[in-house]
Amino acid sequence: MLTLSAKAGNRNNRSVDWTGPIGRVERTANLFDAAVTAAGRIRASGALGLVPPTRIPQLAWALRGGVGLATVLAAFAARFPDRPAMIDDDGPITAADLDRQVQRLAAALRARWDVRRGQRVGVLCRNHRGFVIAAYAAARLSADLVPLNYGFAGPQIGEVLDRERIGLLLYDGEFHTRIDESGYQGRRVVIRGAAGGLPTVAELVAAGGPPVRGPAGGGSIIMLTGGTTGVPKGVPRTLGVRAAGSALAGSIPGMVAALGDLAEVEPIPRLGRPMVIAPPLHHTYGFLAIAGAFLLGSTALVHERFDAETVLADIERHRVQIACLVPTMLKRIMDLPPDDRRGYHVESLRMVVCGAAPLPPWLATAFMDEFGDVLFNGYASTETGAGTFATPADLRAAPGTVGRPLTGIVDIRIVDGDGRELPAGVTGRIVNKNPSMFQGYSDGKTKEMVGEHMDSGDLGHLDAAGRLFVDGRSDDMIVSGGENVFPQEVEEALLAHPAVADAGVVGVPDDDFGYRLAAAVVLEPGARTGARALQRHIKATLATYKMPRDIVFVAELPRTTVGKLRRQQLPEVIARARADAAAAVESDSIQDMGSRS
Incomplete structure (x- = not known):
């Protein structure tokens, strides 16, 4: 606003550039406003109570063992020794x-x-x-x-x-x-x-x-x-x-700029309260989540195996405000009968952090319609490190987005095959620059760099508001009849059908088109539908060339422990399902001939 006023007020057309200085003043004012807002939110979160003054000597003693992973737990014990650090299937442990x-x-x-x-x-x-x-x-x-x-x-x-x-x-x-x-x-x-x-x-x-x-x-x-x-x-x-210090070196100005992002987080959870941590602890997401819980003095609620109703019961029993889940877990919660879902009092929830796998747009909307605007969606990777973060407002305005990069810390761009930056709305390679990028794999190999940015291996696009959308993996894209198809888009369309519980799409060799789309579908318990009905459903929402020509029905799909589809195994799954279907038809035919004779 100040910049616009400066432009309008320069009626004498003087050569002095007022927009530059006033623009800097405006940015400073905005940053100050964001800092004030963030400070209020920090107070509201209870962060100031994470180090009780009476326990400072014990905390200092705990740091004698160095500052590292084990110190996170030692510091928790020094501050809140009698508070449960974890509640697992064996009960609480302080x-x-x-x-x-x-x-x-x-x-x-x-x-x-x-x-x-x-x-x-x-x-x-x-x-x-x-x-x-x-x-x-x-x-x-x-x-x-x-x-x-x-x-x-x-x-x-x-x-x-x-x-x-x-x-x-x-x-x-x-x-x-x-x-x-x-x-x-x-x-x-x-x-x-x-x-x-x-x-x-x-x-x-x-x-x-x-x-x-x-x-x-x-x-x-x-x-x-x-x-x-x-x-x-x-x-x-x-x-x-030392590692943390080198990663943060030079990032302090960016961290100050990121205060504006913190000011947009709503609702604010109360820190130090019990947290649900459902992702596998061996995964980066689960590993960082439980370390974060210890750092915040929060009791981590974990179970050996995920159960949707157990999670809802934990939220109700412990008045949980933060829950860490992956998309397949959200879906299992939404697959519960409505009366069962609504039988738990989960009004305490302030933040459900989702990540580690693609979040279908319809699932994000359905979850927020049921539990309120508490869903946050993150995008990062083991190699590239920090990525983007979508607030509930982002997910409402642009379902399917993974949000925006953290201001001043993460720089994400969309580039073409030659490394040239692409405009909003155009799909290209997602490249990332941030302080937490890895230095290479343990076997000595690394990922491709585009200047100072690291190629994530994903393809995506930005919208006009700077929100990122991940369209799929670079090596997953299917070229069928000269058209580019991202299987994730087709999977999301299939999953939007009420009879479909899970779906996977892959390209299989085809003499005419080079590759054609094939889908493996898992139906909801008791649901019935056929391949032609699903093809009609796809044609109603996507271009005709994105419709799978082959659809088979299977009991389950191969997925990782965090719910990512093992797409490389899909051709074998589809071929086996076809063979089983053909054998069943042949068996029925033989039985029919026997009954006639």
């Missing part, structure tokens, strides 16, 4: 007790196998306190930590263990068979379940050892990619204050 077990396990691992910096420790277990005890103990010893995906098959696990040179593996007893199939020859410790003669975490915690005195630092966490296109890659991230 922050003090959880931290004590971490420290004793670290001491036992050092005493028994001299685990320290430079060694690599793998952790393979479901969502329970054992994951935190094992992972944080490894971090306390400055060892490199490798969280493993419990959805991997034995051979996949074996390739990762071998490539990442895992010397010690802590895992749940239910995975004995997979570890045997992996061919792993290193040391093993069972976290929970049948031990089979191996040492257990409980035994090591009971035994303990001389306390680990030296500060933690220099270790890494090696997060794994989803493995949807093959063997998962390792993405090393250095732990500790």
Whole structure:
């Protein structure tokens, strides 16, 4: 407004450029206004109570072990020792007790196998306190930590263990068979379940050892990619204050500018309250979520297996204000009978953070219609780091968006194959520049760079308001008859049909078109529909060339532990479904001929 006034008020056409100085004044005023608003929201969130003054000496003592992953829990225990750090399927465990077990396990691992910096420790277990005890103990010893995906098959696990040179593996007893199939020859410790003669975490915690005195630092966490296109890659991230400091270096002005983004967050949750953390803890999302809960002094509510009604019951029982979920979990909640969903009092919810997989537009709208405008959608990746964040207002205005990048910190652009920036509305490569970009995979390879920006491997577009839409993976795009088709768009259209519970689309070879679209569909329990009805549904919402020519019905689709579709396996799933359908027709025909004779 000030800039417009300056332009209008320069009636003498003087050569002095007033718009520049006044524009800077306007930006400064806007930033100050955003800072004031953000400060009010910080107070409203209860952030000022996250460090009780009477516990400052205990907090300072906890920091003697260095500033790293394990310190996050130690600091929680120092501030709120009697508050449950976690409530899992075994019940609550206080922050003090959880931290004590971490420290004793670290001491036992050092005493028994001299685990320290430079060694690599793998952790393979479901969502329970054992994951935190094992992972944080490894971090306390400055060892490199490798969280493993419990959805991997034995051979996949074996390739990762071998490539990442895992010397010690802590895992749940239910995975004995997979570890045997992996061919792993290193040391093993069972976290929970049948031990089979191996040492257990409980035994090591009971035994303990001389306390680990030296500060933690220099270790890494090696997060794994989803493995949807093959063997998962390792993405090393250095732990500790030095790594954080170097990542934030030069970002302070950007962080100040990002105050305007914070001022737009509505509603504001109360920090320190219990949080639902449903994503797998081995995944980047779940791993960061539980660390964030500890940092905020919040009790983490976790379960070994996701159950929609259990989550709603947790929200009601613990007056949860923040819930971390993935899209498939939102859908399972919405698949509950309406009377069951509405039988829980979840009015305490202020923020449902969704991420890790595509969120269908219809699902975002349906969830907010049911639970209020509390849904936030995030977009990031293990390699590129921070990405975008969509508020409920964004999702209402532009369903399907993943939001905007954090002002002054994340720079996302859409470019063509030659790296030239594309205008709003045009699909191209999503490239990202931010302080948290990785430095390369553990095998020495890296992602393609476009100048200072990293290619995410995704294709997408921006709208006129600067909101990002992810259209699909670069390697998922199907060229059929000369037309480009993104399978995600077709899947979202199929999922909007009331009879469809899940859907996956892929390109299969075709003599005439090069590739044609084929879909595998899972129906809702008790629902009935046919391929032609679904094709008519697609034609009513999308261009004709986007209609799958082949649609098969299956019991389930191959997905990762966070709900991402394993698209590489779809051709095999579709071929098997076709063969089963053909065999069923042949069997019916033989039976019919027999009855006639």
